[in-house]
Amino acid sequence: MSEQSKESHVLEQLKGILEESSTVEPDWDSFGPATAIESLGLDSLTILDLLYDIEEVTGIHLEAKQVLNITTIGEIVSLLIEKGA
């Protein structure tokens, strides 16, 4: 799988997770690497929910502390790819 298709695959997985768990109704058409975490209605507590779901779907355990410092979806995608997604 090329880097680009890997990225869009992970992005789709993330979108699927977020569609289930997001507390707000963001504009999914413009969802992409530049999407701000904040715009998805996630706060520091609901991020834990997201991490649980990511691990269930991808099998990859992300360090919570690492994820709390990031601001965009693209950064989560990079982390997941780094960890073998």
Added chain:
Amino acid sequence: MKSVRHLLEYCFFRIVLFLCDTLPYRFTCAVARGAANVWWLFDRKRRIVGRDNILRAGIESDPKQATALAKKASHNMAIVIVESLRSTDFLGDDNVDDHLTLKIAPDVQAVLEDPDQSLIITSGHYGNWEVAGHWVSRYKPVAGITRAMNNPLIERVVKKRKSRYRFRPIPKHDGNTGRFLEVLDNNEILALLFDQHAGDYGMMIDFFGIPAATFKTAAMLHLVTRTPLCFVSCRRTGPMKFEITASPLIKQPRSGNKNTDLEGILNSLNRDLESAIREDPSQYLWGHRRWRD
């Protein structure tokens, strides 16, 4: 005007603190009970909430008995303050065994003694949770959420006293996950009280058979970081004497369904708290509106 009020409150607080530190313990407790009686007389709302909660929980079925128990519970809260202010006196290295009976599950004890392991301790407003925090800080530093005093002068004194026993307060308004993770990263103990109305970030879990919005922060932190989690209670058994109980570590295998896992953990925590309360219902904070229909 506000600073004058703060200064007056501070002076009053220092006098109370001085009396609390110097007067005989039993006398101080009698004064605290008297103050609780005055409070009880004027705070009609809490009186009703306390009585109704006891009735709903099924602890008492007679409203008169429930009211009497709620009043006794208000005395307990006054004594908690006195004991917490004096806990450094009786939880020193030399005499701790005279004051504490410990019932600690072996797996919890092992985590406490492992310098490379963090721990999430949950408890409720039962007995004297501050004494439990003090005791556990003998093993490693403890951090927990505290509500800051409205008066900054008093807040400074309270903070200083708490730091004597390796307790680091996390202000309630700043209780974000980043602060919690920092504690766990440092192999310290994160102590969280989970028995207040949780609002939107809660999960409806039975408490005495009635669904109550229960905080899921501790459970989520456990599931995501794999930090061991347990329930601890500290029941008063006599003047300045306590029984600290730590239930075995909660072992909830990940099922793949977050809500199922959370329910499993939170049900277990609520059950542990209920069992502790049933041992002496007069030591629970019944005045809090845990159930909001």
